[in-house]
Amino acid sequence: xxxxxxxxxxxxxxxxxxxxxxxxxxxxxxxxxxxxxxxxxxxxxxxxxxxxxxxxxxxxxxxxxxxxxxxxxxxxxxxxxxxxxxxxxxxxxxxxxxxxxxxxxxxxxxxxxxxxxxxxxxxxxxxxxxxxxxxxxxxxxxxxxxxxxxxxxxxxxxxxxxxxxxxxxxxxxxxxxxxxxxxxxxxxxxxxxxxxxxxxxxxxxxxxxxxxxxxxxxxxxxxxxxxxxxxxxxxxxxxxxxxxxxxxxxxxxx
DNA sequence: ATGACCGACACAGTCGGA
Numbered sequence: 001x002x003x004x005x006x007x008x009x010x011x012x013x014x015x016x017x018x019x020x021x022x023x024x025x026x027x028x029x030x031x032x033x034x035x036x037x038x039x040x041x042x043x044x045x046x047x048x049x050x051x052x053x054x055x056x057x058x059x060x061x062x063x064x065x066x067x068x069x070x071x072x073x074x075x076x077x078x079x080x081x082x083x084x085x086x087x088x089x090x091x092x093x094x095x096x097x098x099x100x101x102x103x104x105x106x107x108x109x110x111x112x113x114x115x116x117x118x119x120x121x122x123x124x125x126x127x128x129x130x131x132x133x134x135x136x137x138x139x140x141x142x143x144x145x146x147x148x149x150x151x152x153x154x155x156x157x158x159x160x161x162x163x164x165x166x167x168x169x170x171x172x173x174x175x176x177x178x179x180x181x182x183x184x185x186x187x188x189x190x191x192x193x194x195x196x197x198x199x200x201x202x203x204x205x206x207x208x209x210x211x212x213x214x215x216x217x218x219x220x221x222x223x224x225x226x227x228x229x230x231x232x233x234x235x236x237x238x239x240x241x242x243x244x245x246x247x248x249x250x251x252x253x254x
Numbered sequence: 255a256t257g258a259c260c261g262a263c264a265c266a267g268t269c270g271g272a
Contacts, residue, residue, distance in 0.1 A: 009271085010261055034271085036262070061262050062270075107271060115270095147272070166272065201272070202259035213272075245260075245272080 001227075001253040002027040005102065005143040005216055006237075007199075007246035011035040011066070014244055015043055019050060021237055026051075027250065028070050029095050031102030033145045035064030042066070059088040065102050065144070069095050083125035090126075092133075098224070098253075099137035101130075103144035108165050116165075119147075123174040130181055134221060142183065143218040145199075145246065148175045150185060154214035156195065166215055183219040186231040186251050198233050199246045207238055218251045227253040 004027045008014040011032065022030060030052075035042070039058040047054050047068055056066040057078045065088060067073060073093030079085050092101045103126070108119035134140055148171045152158035161167050179185070187196070197212030206212060218231060230252040238247045 013261070034261095109270080109272085145272095164272095199272070204258060206259090215272075242260090 001096065001098070002250060003029045003031075003098075003100065003141055003143065003218065003253070004248050004250040005031040005033070005145070005218060006248040007033040007104070007145040007216060007244060009034050009036070009244045009246065011037055011043065011064070012041070013242060015046060017237060017240055017243070019046060021234075021248065022052065022068065023050060025234070025248075025250065026070070029098075029100050030068045030248075031091075031100070031143050032066040032068065033064075033102070033104035035059075035066060036061060037064060055091055055093055057088045057091045063088045063104055065089060065091045065104050067091050067093055067100060067102050069093075071095055080122070080125045080129050082129070083122070085122070089122075094137070097139060099133065099140040101133070101140070101142045101144075103142065103146075105145060105147045107147050108171070110165055111163070111168050111170070120170065120174070123171075123177075127174070127177055127181065130178065134181060138221060138223040140221040141218060141224055141251070142178070143249070143251070145215060146175065146217045147215050148172060149213050149215060150175060150217075154197070156197065156211040156213065166213060178219060182222055184222075184225045186218045186220050186225075186228055187214070187233070187249065189225070189228055190231055192232070196233060198249055200238065202245055216246055216249050218249055220251070224253060229254055
């Protein structure tokens with residue numbers, strides 16, 4: 001079984017690339033973030049044409065998430081139960097017995113801002129929901145654009161970006177609290193290239209210079225950790241014309 | 255230091271992204 005996550009930065013623009021990628025990498029579940037389209041604009045037919053089913057939770061202009069899958073989704077949940085949210089950020093379903101949560105974590109913009117405070121509240125709510133979800137579903141994966149780096153190894157310029165957004169101690173403590181629930185960063189289970197990032201700024205030739213951050217993650221429960229055989233970032237789509245600024249991350253399970 | 259680049263919305267310039 002293979003699972004993947006990809007922030008596509010507009011599904012309108014990136015649909016051909018998503019279709020190409022899925023054809024070349026027929027994963028069982030692909031979580032998408034930043035659809036930037038309303039539900040009535042979701043291109044369902046394009047995915048059914050290549051053998052995929054879909055769940056989607058869109059929003060005009062901003063946010064929006066989807067789960068594309070070979071098998072049908074069961075027990076679908078939209079956003080974090082009990083956390084009132086105008087923004088479409090979380091989509092959850094069970095696929096072949098695996099509880100899959102696709103999430104687009106808030107950006108936070110700048111420490112001290114209202115958006116940062118929302119990010120912290122959102123992270124609190126996510127953690128408390130996950131705590132219960134893990135009891136009900138031992139085989140669980142949380143994947144998406146976390147907008148948080150684990151540590152300086154995830155940052156191209158840790159000195160220059162010290163305590164800036166995605167790199168603050170407060171955000172990293174929240175990420176460690178998810179680890180504290182019994183989740184594991186699947187990328188770091190396996191040997192990786194040096195400076196292994198998942199996002200690069202569009203500006204200043206950042207991809208060519210590998211000036212990036214690893215902010216897209218796949219966290220897995222103990223039961224899934226026992227099944228994990230590989231996890232890697234696929235940088236190839238970032239080399240396309242009109243690429244997303246994020247690259248897909250792919251997890252392989254036995 | 256600032257802006258760079260991109261997408262949406264709208265059709266200019268602003269906002270949000272990260």
